[in-house]
Amino acid sequence: MKYFFFTIFFSPVILFSQANITGNIESTFQFLNNDSIIGATQPDQKGLINSYMNVFYTQGKFKAGLRVESYLPRIQGYPNRFDGTGIGMRYVGYANDLVDVTLGTFYEQFGSGLALRAYEDRALGYDNLLDGMRLIVRPKRGVVLKGVYGYQRLSFQQGKLIYGEGIVRGVDGEINLNEAVKKLEDFPLTMVFGTSFVSKYQVDNDPDLILPKNVGAYGARAKFRYKNVTLDGEYIIKEQDPSNDNSKIYNYGHASVINLSYTKKGLGILLSGKSVDNMSYRSDRSKDLQDVLINYLPSLNKTHTYNLVSTLYPYATQLLGEVAFQGDILYTFKKGTKIGGKYGTSINFNVSTTYQPIKHTSGINPLDSSGVTYTSRPFDKSDSLYWRDINVNVTKKINKNLSFIFSYFNITINNDVAKISNDSKGIISSHVGVIETAYRINKTNSIRTELQGMFVEKENGLIKDKGNWATILVEYSISPSYFFSFMDQYNYGNPLESKRTHYPIITCGYIKDATRFTVSYGRQRAGLFCVGGVCRFVPANNGLTFSFTQSF
């Protein structure tokens, strides 16, 4: 009977209108072995599989979307918040030139995300979507108003969405003056202003403390552009939010970002600063790690792709407080000049540093009834280093078929604060050199190699952490459908002889338009891997991985 109505209902819909369907599928299967040397264990099930499929349907001004997810069980290294098969996302909506309304799940970002960002990164296993209602209104050209209301996705258990305890509400407004005000249309200075207010509500069931049930976060942002110069920034204040993260203090939090850039054809220069204090903002104050974060505070540094650089000593933002700076320059020597050669030569220089902020405690009694334990100001930094990355790379094309990229990285990380390794204490400093060669054999066949060496600085003559590493990668591709690659990472400098291990892995891929199959076998260390033309996050394991992706 159900089917009867279904058929009648949908027949005319299919007959008389222009429907548009897009979406994608991704499925990753692993069969894993025990490998005591790298600490990989075979799961009881032996086989693991992650799959999901998105379907987005639009018809005129109507829209709907659905994602079915399946973890039977989840692949290794994936967060334990994914289990079973079910619907992980679903919404209906309507959009015209004035309004855009969504009921159900949605992703959203206010400004630079310091106050609110609901987003997904399926490769990393991150999803903090909001489930509720969103209304976007565009009353006139250059003006956007947004309102959101919903619960956050915390986890996906037995195929069902589990939400964070608190509800999240927010409004945001942005005006582009040059678009909104006719007189300013041709004004050489571009001006965009925005402001957000976000609030969360969670019941207070603390037996001892009186916790704020409603916690707001608010602030403003601006962007100016004049000829080749762009200046943008945002400042957000968070109200008193005693939580597990901050040991239940009653301090206000603050976060600021500022970017200044100058660009013209062949040259780009960027200077950035970021300051964070007491800014973990979650819809459940008892949660930690990556759970139900309402805001987004990324680290201020370049995202590297060579595996030794990206996966051994990466840095994550300290939500409780840090002050960071970054500078980036890219210059291309023109074709036909001495350094530029026939094809042009590019050089990129990038520096980022992060320090502990200063917490002023004079005149403050941390034990008094206010619960405020210090005061802090934006960009008030100490000399205590959390992170530093100095890197340079040169891209040089020799002729039509041969090109090189030479890179050097000096990475220093404070392992006591930004814990990355259990084998070391204090500051770890490393130097990494990479030579990448690409050679095109003929129209469709090409070969690419990477030689990487990582040299960890010794301390008092003793090897630090896991010592030195080397990586070799050879990739052969036949355009447009096949690739084969072999990579070996070798921890030759490990202080323990038994741990001087090779991590060999072989990967083959077949690509046909929007369909892609890859099979790999071998040992993998955790990290962002780029093989065969695609980058994705892969956890540590030993075994067979088969993946399939399809877009439609």
Next chain:
Amino acid sequence: MKIYLSFLIIFLSFSNYFAQNEIENNEAITKKLPSVKLKDYKGKVVNTAELGLKGPIVFSFWATWCAPCKKELNAINDLYSDWQAETGVTLVAVSIDDEKTKSQVAIYVDGKAWEYIVLLDPNGDFKRAMGVNNVPHTFLVDTDGTIVYSHNNYAPGDEEKLYEEIKKLSLK
């Protein structure tokens, strides 16, 4: 009653089946370019479905941290003026960099002297709507806004296959 209903269901299913077949011929269910409002790297708001361009459009999803994406776009950049002159194609490079690396997009684009239209998709709205799993992913869109070809990878030489597809469109 039951028999009657069964027949009706079978009849309706068939009519639905034929209707769908008919539609496939008329291409009523197609993959059209989704409409998403994004900013270009200079801050101007644009609608992905109403870019106001004349010829075919290539959408290439990339990120500053994706080495093969940059290889692809740099390779095409060397050929781009010829491609434009011969086919009237426009390349739109959609950066999926989020706030962590978004500010580096303009530095890279201008530092490499790219001539493309560059859009920012920091929260993945357009990426999701287009069904992109991984970058690089390149789509070719005809003048009616229909997606006619897509490729999820980059190996040297792929740009030539893409160009063949673009030429097929400009011959139509």
